[in-house]
Amino acid sequence: MDQPQHDIAAKTELPKPAALQDARRQDVSAAPGELIFDVQDVSVYYGAFKAVTGVTMPIYENEITAFIGSSGSGKSTMLRSFNRMNDLVPGARVHGSMSYRGTALYGKDVSAAAVRRRIGMVFQKPNPFPKSIYDNVAYGPRINGTRKKSHLDDIVENSLRKAALWEEVKNRLGTSGLSLSGGQAQRLCIARTIAVEPDVVLMDEPASALDPIATGAVEDLMLELKEQYTIIVVTHNMQQATRVSDRTAFFYVLTDSKSDTRTGVLVEYGRTGQIFQDPQDPRTQAYVTGRMG
Amino acid sequence: MSAVTRTDQAAPGSAPAGGLVGRRGLADRSFQWLALGCGLLVLVILVLIAVTTTQKASSWFSTEGIKIFSTTWDPAANKFGALAFIYGTAVTAVIALVISVPVSIGIALLLTEVVPYRWARPIVYVVDLLAVVPSVVWGLWGILVFAPWAQHIYASIGSGVNGIPVLGSLFGPPTSGASFFTAGIILAFMITPIVTSLSREVIATVPSIDREGAYALGATRWEMIRGVVWPHSQGGVVGSVLLGLGRAMGETIAVALVIGSSATITSHLFAPGYNMPAVIANQFGEATGLFQSALMGLGVLLFAFTIIVNVIARGIVGRSARRMRGA
Amino acid sequence: MAAVAERGGADLREPAGWRRTKNRVATILMYVAFVLAIIPLGFVLYTVVAKGASIISWQFLTAEIPFNVAPASVGGMGPAVLGTLEITALATVLAVPLGVLGAIYLNEYGGNNWLAKFIGFMADVMTGVPSIIMGLFIFTIWVLHFGFSGLAGAFALGCLMLPVVIRSTDEMLKLVPDALRDGSYALGASKARVTLTVVLPAALGGIVSGVLLAVARAAGETAPLLFTILTVTAANPDVFHGPNTSLPSQIFVNASSPYTGAQARGWGAALTLIAIAFILMITARLVTARFAKYSR
Numbered sequence: 001m002d003q004p005q006h007d008i009a010a011k012t013e014l015p016k017p018a019a020l021q022d023a024r025r026q027d028v029s030a031a032p033g034e035l036i037f038d039v040q041d042v043s044v045y046y047g048a049f050k051a052v053t054g055v056t057m058p059i060y061e062n063e064i065t066a067f068i069g070s071s072g073s074g075k076s077t078m079l080r081s082f083n084r085m086n087d088l089v090p091g092a093r094v095h096g097s098m099s100y101r102g103t104a105l106y107g108k109d110v111s112a113a114a115v116r117r118r119i120g121m122v123f124q125k126p127n128p129f130p131k132s133i134y135d136n137v138a139y140g141p142r143i144n145g146t147r148k149k150s151h152l153d154d155i156v157e158n159s160l161r162k163a164a165l166w167e168e169v170k171n172r173l174g175t176s177g178l179s180l181s182g183g184q185a186q187r188l189c190i191a192r193t194i195a196v197e198p199d200v201v202l203m204d205e206p207a208s209a210l211d212p213i214a215t216g217a218v219e220d221l222m223l224e225l226k227e228q229y230t231i232i233v234v235t236h237n238m239q240q241a242t243r244v245s246d247r248t249a250f251f252y253v254l255t256d257s258k259s260d261t262r263t264g265v266l267v268e269y270g271r272t273g274q275i276f277q278d279p280q281d282p283r284t285q286a287y288v289t290g291r292m293g
Numbered sequence: 294m295s296a297v298t299r300t301d302q303a304a305p306g307s308a309p310a311g312g313l314v315g316r317r318g319l320a321d322r323s324f325q326w327l328a329l330g331c332g333l334l335v336l337v338i339l340v341l342i343a344v345t346t347t348q349k350a351s352s353w354f355s356t357e358g359i360k361i362f363s364t365t366w367d368p369a370a371n372k373f374g375a376l377a378f379i380y381g382t383a384v385t386a387v388i389a390l391v392i393s394v395p396v397s398i399g400i401a402l403l404l405t406e407v408v409p410y411r412w413a414r415p416i417v418y419v420v421d422l423l424a425v426v427p428s429v430v431w432g433l434w435g436i437l438v439f440a441p442w443a444q445h446i447y448a449s450i451g452s453g454v455n456g457i458p459v460l461g462s463l464f465g466p467p468t469s470g471a472s473f474f475t476a477g478i479i480l481a482f483m484i485t486p487i488v489t490s491l492s493r494e495v496i497a498t499v500p501s502i503d504r505e506g507a508y509a510l511g512a513t514r515w516e517m518i519r520g521v522v523w524p525h526s527q528g529g530v531v532g533s534v535l536l537g538l539g540r541a542m543g544e545t546i547a548v549a550l551v552i553g554s555s556a557t558i559t560s561h562l563f564a565p566g567y568n569m570p571a572v573i574a575n576q577f578g579e580a581t582g583l584f585q586s587a588l589m590g591l592g593v594l595l596f597a598f599t600i601i602v603n604v605i606a607r608g609i610v611g612r613s614a615r616r617m618r619g620a
Numbered sequence: 621m622a623a624v625a626e627r628g629g630a631d632l633r634e635p636a637g638w639r640r641t642k643n644r645v646a647t648i649l650m651y652v653a654f655v656l657a658i659i660p661l662g663f664v665l666y667t668v669v670a671k672g673a674s675i676i677s678w679q680f681l682t683a684e685i686p687f688n689v690a691p692a693s694v695g696g697m698g699p700a701v702l703g704t705l706e707i708t709a710l711a712t713v714l715a716v717p718l719g720v721l722g723a724i725y726l727n728e729y730g731g732n733n734w735l736a737k738f739i740g741f742m743a744d745v746m747t748g749v750p751s752i753i754m755g756l757f758i759f760t761i762w763v764l765h766f767g768f769s770g771l772a773g774a775f776a777l778g779c780l781m782l783p784v785v786i787r788s789t790d791e792m793l794k795l796v797p798d799a800l801r802d803g804s805y806a807l808g809a810s811k812a813r814v815t816l817t818v819v820l821p822a823a824l825g826g827i828v829s830g831v832l833l834a835v836a837r838a839a840g841e842t843a844p845l846l847f848t849i850l851t852v853t854a855a856n857p858d859v860f861h862g863p864n865t866s867l868p869s870q871i872f873v874n875a876s877s878p879y880t881g882a883q884a885r886g887w888g889a890a891l892t893l894i895a896i897a898f899i900l901m902i903t904a905r906l907v908t909a910r911f912a913k914y915s916r
Binding site: 318320325327329331333334335336341348396397398400402407420427428430433438482485489513516518536539543545546549550570573574578589599602603604606607 | 639640642643646647649650651652653654656657658660661663664665667668718719721722724725726728729730735736738739741742743744745746748749750751752753754756757760761779782783786810811812813815816836839840841842843846847850868871872874875876883886887890893894897898901
Binding site: 088114121128140143 | 731797799800802803804805806807808809810813817818821822913
């Protein structure tokens with residue numbers, strides 16, 4: 001199984017750092033780790049519009065799961081359901097069952113804010129707060145009650161180290177977060193997200209607004225972070241999916257010609273190697289071969 | 294790769310998914326109620342104004358009944374008919390609009406169609422400076438500088454047109470520096486910034502595509518303005534004119550100083566006169582009993598008029614803005 | 621109306637005489653309009669500066685207010701300056717928190733619901749209510765029970781400032797991009813926290829600028845103070861008890877006085893008032909330029 005993957009790696013434009021090529025994502029064992037998310041027949045509505053229909057999928061601990069598919073196929077909508085960010089859209093509803101470590105995410109007494117402290121999110125376009133780099137990273141811990149300066153200093157340094165940004169900014173923690181380049185700003189947002197010690201990190205096309213070198217840095221980061229966090233990443237870049245993810249879910253836009261409605265469905269979900277080399281569904285095959293060509 | 298150490302949190306696998314349960318904090322909900330309360334304050338204040346002032350004016354309303362609109366205003370005889378002041382408010386406002394509207398629209402068109410972008414901002418600053426001058430300073434200048442100077446002009450015009458049918462009754466004697474006309478001019482100066490800036494906003498929303506279409510047909514700038522800008526921005530400009538009207542009706546201090554303080558209904562614009570806010574400002578201090586109630590009643594009428602004008606104006610401006618966005 | 625095409629080519633000359641003339645005349649009229657607006661402004665400013673500058677001095681700004689008959693060299697406007705500063709400051713302290721919170725409701729919580737739209741509409745309408753009505757209102761509900769005071773004047777000015785602060789703050793909050801709010805929500809912040817720790821700080825520059833402009837307007841208002849502070853000439857540092865005075869109130873009184881001394885002091889006060897409004901306006905523009913992170 002390693003050989004075809006090596007070919008894939010050879011096709012990518014950027015050479016991977018030597019250290020990473022060895023630690024290249026091992027082939028995911030058939031027996032995955034703990035079940036983090038259990039999604040059963042979930043549909044998401046925005047008012048009357050059904051964005052996503054009938055998704056069933058398990059997400060496992062310490063893996064990177066990629067959501068791929070063309071635009072409008074509901075991948076971002078699905079992603080945002082995991083941390084209840086859809087709650088912010090008026091008229092959004094989630095049907096079906098989504099549970100996180102056994103607790104229903106949309107249960108009656110569940111607090112969305114508490115969910116988001118466990119399940120963090122990095123956005124497509126870096127959105128650092130107009131505060132200093134230090135205050136950006138310390139924001140999350142502060143609102144969770146951490147006040148002691150020494151404690152905050154530690155958290156800030158650790159998070160920036162984990163996000164591979166510490167060396168570049170350690171001497172200017174007081175400067176504005178807005179002064180960073182795109183790639184640095186995105187790593188700042190990642191540092192900010194992991195500063196609250198989440199369990200899961202959701203990433204919505206985290207590198208699509210970045211140049212290739214910054215993209216490479218973010219992908220390296222994802223592979224490192226996977227050791228401690230569970231990551232779900234939406235990406236429209238299939239090479240990226242093959243480079244970093246353990247499992248891949250392929251979403252597709254289903255059009256009902258009679259009623260002229262569209263909705264997103266999960267077509268196929270499995271280990272990344274299998275999805276890209278041996279897709280079972282013809283639509284998956286069409287998508288992955290069309291791009292890989 | 295950097296060495297990474299995890300801080301004192303428990304490792305993820307072992308943490309149960311408890312702690313997700315809990316309702317929105319008390320602080321969060323109280324903040325929402327607080328914000329809502331402050332928003333409602335606007336409505337509360339408006340209602341309170343209407344209720345309390347009407348109550349204070351009720352003795353005037355009930356005593357005079359329909360005669361609140363009579364022309365006799367005689368505090369000594371306890372007779373308070375308000376027509377003279379309503380007339381004065383209308384006359385000064387009309388004079389102000391007649392002078393200010395062409396000027397304001399002209400400036401607005403100048404800024405949007407003629408002047409290159411770089412010069413637009415300084416010109417806007419300068420026009421906004423008109424708004425910085427407080428009402429009382431306009432009044433001070435008006436009565437001490439402008440009125441004596443205007444007095445001469447009025448006198449010459451007055452004697453010149455004396456006897457001529459229509460002009461004579463408008464501009465003939467008696468003439469006075471402090472008069473309806475002076476108040477109208479000063480009001481025009483004061484409402485120009487607001488009518489200009491609102492008209493400008495409205496005119497700026499006309500799509501460039503439409504302008505270019507007219508130019509592409511060989512139209513001159515004036516033809517383009519007449520054919521494209523005007524039909525599009527009509528509604529909004531009318532709205533801004535109405536807002537200027539509201540402002541002109543309610544402006545108090547400058548008018549109180551220069552209008553001449555004479556409660557008469559006359560067609561002679563150069564004669565001294567009076568209007569609603571001016572009489573309140575000048576006489577409320579010493580008024581008691583029915584007199585005070587009458588002045589309060591004038592305030593109620595003024596409040597009602599300006600609210601109506603503003604609601605209509607904002608409604609028109611809002612509707613034309615929505616139409617422009619294609620809603 | 622274009623002239624007949626010349627032999628051999630299209631006619632690229634300007635449109636015929638009278639079309640061009642109409643255009644030129646229109647353009648000239650627009651410039652004339654601008655000049656017509658500038659002339660009175662120039663006159664007023666020139667007069668105020670010319671007549672007021674000679675009387676302005678530190679003594680003028682701090683001395684007592686003499687009787688109207690006193691010549692120009694005597695006394696000053698000290699109590700009025702004090703009154704204006706205190707009463708306007710108090711009005712600001714009252715109106716700004718309430719106005720900012722109201723705008724937060726409109727923008728962050730109300731969104732598109734009918735109540736928020738109605739409140740926004742009525743706030744706009746309220747900016748058109750004549751300022752003397754505010755004075756009559758406060759007279760009725762406060763002065764009749766508690767007497768004249770600087771506080772009553774501050775209430776009246778506050779009523780005037782409230783809708784202006786709400787509207788300008790609302791505009792500034794709208795400009796803060798949603799991406800910032802999303803980033804804060806995603807870290808598990810509650811709505812109140814998102815608003816107070818991310819949205820407000822981001823909009824702060826613009827909000828402060830709007831407040832300064834509202835203060836400039838309030839400082840120059842006379843009508844609301846007429847029946848609430850009851851213009852006196854003695855200095856009254858106690859804003860909460862007893863009648864008070866202010867620069868615009870004194871100018872109003874002195875403008876109707878036949879004595880040249882009083883009139884001269886009136887010009888001095890007018891210059892002081894305009895200078896205050898100017899400084900506030902320029903500060904507002906500077907704040908916008910340097911601190912407003914999001915502007916139109």
